[in-house]
Amino acid sequence: MVVKMCLSLGAILWLAGCDPFAAAEPETPSGSLNIPLAALANDVPRIWGDALAARSTERVNAIASEQLVVAQAGKILSGSGLTNCVVERLFNRDSLVAPRWTSSSWTQEPTSSSDTVRATTLYSLSKGEGARLAHGQAIWTVVRVSPSEWRLWRWDDDASSDSSMFSFCQGGVR
């Protein structure tokens, strides 16, 4: 009898078009605010940091070039490897504190191409006010992928650093 009651209730809800497990309708996206893009080469570190703070995989993918490579001392991590590392280790929804990224300098090298910039940056990654997860000096190569959009194309960590982002993603900073 209870089974019949449950089946009847389910049939009534289905016929009435009531779906208790359906998601709500989203608002129309508010244009460019959705995924911020780097209009200038030196916007890339800030946009990268904002993407981490927002724990947004979409925004990380939007600022990283599809061919992104992270390298240190001859070893290489692919862009998808970096994204997987960031998502698994920093974007945990149950984590109490959002990741915090700071880039304290941006020294550009002279270059002959107007679509490619190489710059030395000092960075630090932590969780909230807690201890640093990774920090060091890196050379970032950013490329212009459209007239008003720059993306991170290559990330070379300082070869002697034990605490680099490369080390963090390769199994933890020693």
Added chain:
Amino acid sequence: MGRTLLRHRLDWFDTSASHLLRVMDTSLFRYAGDPGSWAGESFLHVGFAKRSDSASGISWRLWNRTNGLGAPDPSIAENAWRQWGQVRKAVGDSSLAGAVSLGALLEHVDPGSNSLGISVYQPSPQGLFGAGSWSAEGQWAGLGETPARVAGEWSDLFEGTSLRQTKTVLMGSLQASLAGDGSDTARLVAAHDSVRQRSTYLLTDRAQAQRNAQVSWSLPIGSQNMSVMGLWDRNRFEDYSGRNPGLVRTGVELDAAIRGRLGNGWRHEHSFQWTDEERVWKTPNTGTLLEAELQMAQDRKDQDDIAQRGLVDTIGWSLERWGGVGFALSLAQSLRSIRHPLNETPTTADRPDEDLSKRQLGVDLRWDRLSWSGRSVFTWSTQIQEDVYLRAVHSAQTWERNENRLGLNLAFPVADWFRPNLALWAREQRNVWRFLPDRREGLLEYGTTMGGEVGPTDAPWASLQWTRWQVKTGATVGEAFAPDRIQDEWLPELRGFVRDKSGWNVQPWVKLMWERVTVWDGSEWILDNRTISQRAGVDLRWESLHGILTGSVARVWDHFQADEWIGSMEAGLAW
């Protein structure tokens, strides 16, 4: 020397006719770094009780922590210890009991240049800190024939400026029959537990409180069984060290299920779950008044309301004939909603309002004769998952996933000495973004693992497993799939088993892992990455009535990392 772990554990009991004496000693030390240094912890516990009254007694605990030993710069070395001695006296029996205890706690810290303080704003403490402690406990079980229990404990270290530890516990339970005839079970459980701890040794300064009440009732309705459960809980966490944000979490949960048999081997089960949770954050104040106000404003914006509901319907059929066959069809539906009611104008950096809706239909076939390992012979499932970001600043991330999975498992013995196994699986996934029509991603994975075990069931001679799978990812165009990345994996593994009558068990093994990633650069497939890792080693185990010895030695040849040796050994002796 590379990274090295040294661990020991010693347990010693002396149980004479008049007393019980226990000594437990454990330690774990690590050597790491380049140049290296030692770090580790040790713990010693001694307990003594008279045989006539084992609930009363004395105990002494010693913790020790050290860091940076042997480092080239001796100033980073630190050492800390904590001792707690306690005398406890208990009276009463199983229906009414009480206990009091008196003790003393001492902590000593000798910090190094890298040592942290209790609080992020303060330097590391140095020196000796002490406090007295006392506790009182009570327990009552009664209410006639209805089992009930109320227990309380309160302990307090006499407060010092740097050392404090208090704990209160109160819990009770009640079990009865609402139907009155004992065919059902109704249960009420309530608990309160709070801890306030400030310790120089543990570098903590925090308070935690948990309160919860749960009521449940299960009863038979004809040949069916129904159960309902309601839960309320509230957790409060405050970290005065400034390292973690404070959190007050309040949740309610309602579960209901009905299950039973329908005759001719058919069965059914329907379970429903609903939860609602509120999380209120409090970021520690680390700066100026303006910064504190900004943090409070962000905490208000981050306040989460999380609601979740799920329904799982299963209908199945099984027979013991033909070696045991079975079939199950299940439909699982759920919705998880996250809202931030105090954030009316979210920005891209704020936590998003989100609805995650999932529906999964699955079929499961079982035939024990073909898969004696307990796995289903055939499984198929299809899932639709919709992840909706509601507010305009995030809604472009709204996406949907369609996934289909297939699995086949076969494992059956041939004669008495060969047990082959075969598993095949495939997974297809399509992701689309509602507001980004050009973005469509796909994934196709298929693989197999096969192998077997040779020799008698209780003493095999060798086992071989071969695993191979391929994952293709790329874009989808209509129904077509255009992969731009292919990942190939091979994982063969061979293990042998050698035993003798004196208790030795030796297992030589070899494992290989090959990975190859190729990507489409727009005109041709190019090799993006190749990883080859080969491992070979021997596991040893010796057992007798008086002891146990295990060990392992392995050699790793890695394509990217440095080749290395890995070894471990563990010995135990009982007398």
